[in-house]
Amino acid sequence: MRNLLSPGDSGTTTTTTPVPTTTTIPAAAGVVLNVVNSSGRNGLAAQVQEALATRGFTRGTTSTGAARDTTTLTYGTGAESAAQALAAQLGLTATKSTAVEEQTVQLTLGSDAQSGPIANLVAEQADPSTSATRTTAPTTSTTPPAPVSATAPGTNAPAATDLSQMDTGGIPCVR
Secondary structure, three states, rough: OHHOOOOOOOOOOOOOOOOOOOOHHHHHHOOOEEEEEEOOOHHHHHHHHHHOOOOEEEEEEEEEOOOOOEEEEEEEEOHHHHHHHHHHHOOEEEEOOOOOOOOOEEEEEEEHOOOOOOHHHHHHHHOOOOOOOOOOOOOOOOOOOOOOOOOOOOOOOOOOOOOOOOOOOOOOOOO
16 A cells, blocks of 8 residues: 555565465366265365366266275376366376276365365365354243234233344344
8 A cells, every 4th residue: 555655665565465366277178077075074075176166177976985095186088188287286196097987087085185285275265255154042041921912002012112022133123
């Protein structure tokens, strides 16, 4: 801000922290990504697949496999470029496999995926502006008053200004 308002002040140095960006993998266009979760962390395969879909991969299947320690990346015919680019981003080695379908990359997540580049990939994908925190309404031991007709006056009818009983989750209702 200082540099914008005082451009003549050359004695200051501005440092900025880079904003995380989604790096598209051009070779991923048309390549299907299957993710197998063998990490032991529920939902990780879907999170990783979602993050990589934003980088150009076509969503394939997600499944759960037997627990393993290390993450592997295998690919079928025609998917080598996408697999090599993804391997470079995740710090893995891509291996060709005849067990993987053509134009498909299979990422098998091990327990090591819970930290490092894969965990960072998932964290970058999370959007804090859309996450909601759950709060529970405080519990009370008082019995609520008996229901009263809204149009009938009576001894049990609350005054129009009495909002103490007309609330939801601690937020008063106003009409």
